[in-house]
Amino acid sequence: MRLPDWTIRNWTDELGSADVEPAADAVAGEFGTWRIRYEVGRWGIDERGSIKVAFRQVSNWGAPQFDDPEGANYTTVRLHSESEAVLSPRFERRGYIRHWRQALTVDVLDGCLWEGDSIEITLGDTSGGSPGLKAQTFSESNFEFKIFVDPFGAGNFQPLPHSPTLRIKGGEARRLVAIMTSEAAVGEKGWLLVKAEDRHGNVAEGCSEEISLEAEGADLGPPDGLRFGGEGVALVRTEEISFEGEGVARVRVRDGAGREALTNPVVVRGRIEGPRLHWGDFHGGQTAGTVGVNSFEEFYRFARDAGALEFTTHQGNCFEVTNEDMEELKEKTRAFHEPGRFVPFLGYEWSGTTPMGGDHAIFFFDEDSAIHRCSHWLQTDLSDADTDRDHITKLHAQLRGGGALSLPHVGGRPANLAFHDPELEPVIEIHSKHGMFEWMLEESIERNMKVGFVAGSDDHYGQPGACYPSEDVSHFAARNGLTALYAHELTRESVWADIKARRCYATSGERIYLRFTVNDHWMGEEIDASGAPRISVEAVGTGPIERIEVFRGMTRVHTEKIAQDLKGNRLRVLFSGARVRGRGRSTLWDGRLTLSEARILAVEPVAFVDNRDRIDVSAESGISWSLYTAGDSRGFNLELDGDAGEMAIQTQHAELRRNIRDFLDKPAMVDAGRLGQRIEVGKAPAMDGPWEARFEYTDDDAHSGLNTYWVRVVQVDQEKAWSSPVWVNLA
Structure with a gap:
């Protein structure tokens, strides 16, 4: 991203300089004090x-505040000058332009400042009892307090040549x-990754503990x-897990x-014929060149390691990413491509408004591909503006017949499925850090779109594949999703062919194992049949499975109940849904x-x-809480001393x-x-129930014509998996 057209020169001493103390590493999510000293130019x-x-x-x-010396994030601003000028500070979440949107602005009033005068900003001033300023909750190798100056009061803010920086690292x-391969044959070796995370999900640093491994289940x-290692991040990987017997390990x-x-x-099977399961993300996220953090190299390294x-x-984002950025991304994509271990694809996000088509992740088979933006809205180099495609249908016309795919998704600008292109869009994204979008799955089925389902990160914190919800739901309300792909090989050719074949499923972030077939045909296939379709499901969870639901279109034709209800007077209260499709979608469920x-x-x-989510008050006669949902579900279990009387639930949305x-x-x-906002109350499921389920179901009520079958796996912890459909043309 580049600043608007009036950023036309490299400044030297005209605008001044700034530094920060301390410049030592900050710990993600911890309180601290930082003093920024700006010297007038x-x-x-x-x-x-x-x-x-x-x-x-x-x-x-934390949002700097200037009124409560004892409160968190208290900030002071002092002027060192012989001028009679006074300073007026304010903090605004939308105080400047993307991607430097949040800004602490200091206005100069009742006088002017001269060269050599200085402004001292103490972020997290503890002198009055404040705990300090809370640092961001995610690690960043080169965090920047970006300083802009408008010496003329004209609203034209120009960046200093060098702004203060520091490193933000993971905490304790x-x-x-622990993550490992999901499918193997007897006699093979596989990989295992172990890492230590802090309370915000960053990879911790400085651990030196020895790690012990104990096999459970099948022999390995x-x-x-x-x-x-003790130095650097707490992460270790081995390729020496040997699989010695069939079963689940x-x-x-x-x-x-x-x-x-x-x-x-x-x-673990005796042998594996055909495709096997691999995990990835066709929408990893963004880095510092646009609206995220860290470099392309750090992005790919984190994703892989x-x-x-x-x-x-x-x-x-296409309207931010520059041609220079794209050339660097091509270079890093080539450098990290390692068939059999890690397969990156060149891509960008076409970020048109929803009326223009909405967000679509565009990715290419090879690196020799050109970007076509929705606009040059935040670009200064307009030399290639004629290559813009300002509607998704125009972009699809440009890409059709080449080595490109388009992934409709919900980010800041929900994709408009009215403009679906079957050739370029074999799958749609139904979960990411922005939330869970089962309404998009439902819309695709209602439109008779033949698409599979994937999930991704859409991460802006530099942590693709392992990113967690923010405490502030205005940022990211959910954890990353994952795409499970049955591919014949871990190569670019196979991944490309198998995602086009829709041989995939989506999860809300857990590596739930799922096989789903209809008449022995893989998810993603369209088949002809003359008798009642026979549906086979095999699921192995990362925790106890509550239920597996079989759908024909949006009709739930069968529920396989896995977890038994708890005995006694034990109830579960769940809240679900979202406010809107776009930004600000999270529903706040304050209630009692x-x-x-x-x-x-x-x-x-x-x-x-x-x-973020919490029980505020808990007493024998009632409780109160505050929690958010963004299309997903959360709540609480209650154990009661009896079943007499009434129970009343009150929220601002329903009672x-x-x-x-x-x-x-x-x-x-x-x-x-x-969007699916609801309250559900029923008997609580057992937390120690089966983690595996296998069953068959025959749909004797299938109708002639096209039948769209898919399954949803729901764990007791509310983690989910959604298969891609099998389309059955029934005679």
């Missing part, structure tokens, strides 16, 4: 001139994460002697600090629950986001009141409108 600053300390649009630093290790041979990982983790399942992705793409006679013995959160016995006898749901 040769031109001075006129009365009603200003400076801005700008933060990236995606940054979630809080949990282990884990290696000995793994350990975190996992590895329990422990370190010397008492932390432990269990890997995703690996299904920490995100454990086997294929991905980088997707910079009261009991007329029974008493609460225990409350257990379900799918809460750490550091639900019934006798407790009625809730225990039959689940209840109230529709709260918008």
